[in-house]
Amino acid sequence: MMKPWRIAGINFSHMHMGDLLRQVTEHTDCELVGICDADPKAMQPTIDALNVPADNVFTDELECVKTTKPDLVILCPPTGEHADWVERIAPLDVHLLVEKPFAASLADADRMINAMRPTGKQLIINWPARWDRAHYATWCLINDNTIGDVIEVHHYGGNRGPLYHGADKIEIEPTAEEKQNSWWYSLEAGGGSLRDYLGYGVTMGTWFNGGKKPIDVTCVTTGTKGLEVDEHSITIARYADGMSKFETRWGTFTDPWVHQPQPKCGYVVRGTHGTIASYDYAETLRVQTNERPEGYDHPIADLPAGEANGIEYTLSRLNQDLPVEGPLSPTVARIGQQIIETAIQSAAQQRTLPLIDR
16 A cells, blocks of 8 residues: 655645645545645635645644644745745755746756755656646657657747636636736746746756757747736747747737637647647647658547646655656756746847856
8 A cells, every 4th residue: 555645735826736735635645734824815715625624724834844744845935935945844854846937047946956955855846737638648759759859849838817817727807906916927026927937838848859958048028018027938949959939928818728829829849750739738639750741630648647647746756766757857847947047138138148057
């Protein structure tokens, strides 16, 4: 019988916390032992939805961990605070699952990695795109050498905006004041469409291309007057064997999980011997190969057992004493962070920059 895992959720700044905790309560091999946020109101929807007992609710993170003794802590703070929170919780002898993006900067990502290194515990970066069956099927085809070596990854990612939906994708209509007061629209807190969605594109893209790093990066951004963060960005990454493009957008015509907007959200991958079009939530892939240049629809299978979502996958790896792999691993996610860091500075300086590594 597999070990029952004790899990706590700390900091509800990212709306994905509710989704992750629901995954915990639906899993047969773990128990939600505590939730914590300095603002009790931030936890109330989750308390109501998941019937969390009052004894399992905390407003002090250290008290939460010391009292409930979790094996794994889920962290969902603002992006700009990821490193601070990891450094705070890492010494408490727990594995840490941090909701995407990795960090606000490469330096912060390295702080997170360094904080976890002496603990012997795992740092896991949860990228929800990893659990999209279409994108996993794309990686499988790439891994099977269906399209040869990957030389281009094109990504379009976004939604109507981060305040237009809460946990479980419940739709909300934000006011201008709510945007001004939200960390999502704060540069210091790590807000902006680039920081929100470029990580998806470049981290999944790095997974698709086998861990290659670009030579240089060019990025341009734009946004709404009165907001200090971008709502639209385009990043071009030049590699030794090709060039890839990653576009982020807050303000898509529709949310892709309701109706795919145009352009469609997802990935188009070109290899030396074929192409794959993998759109978010799609039921089939569109594939071209040398043998079938006219293209064909490739069926999408269910995700492997134990990999339906971030919680399932993490516990499956921990049960087997194996490190997480792919986009969830700090190694792959750090390459993505390098590209993000370079893109941010490229946009600010309005010029192409060599890939940053420090």
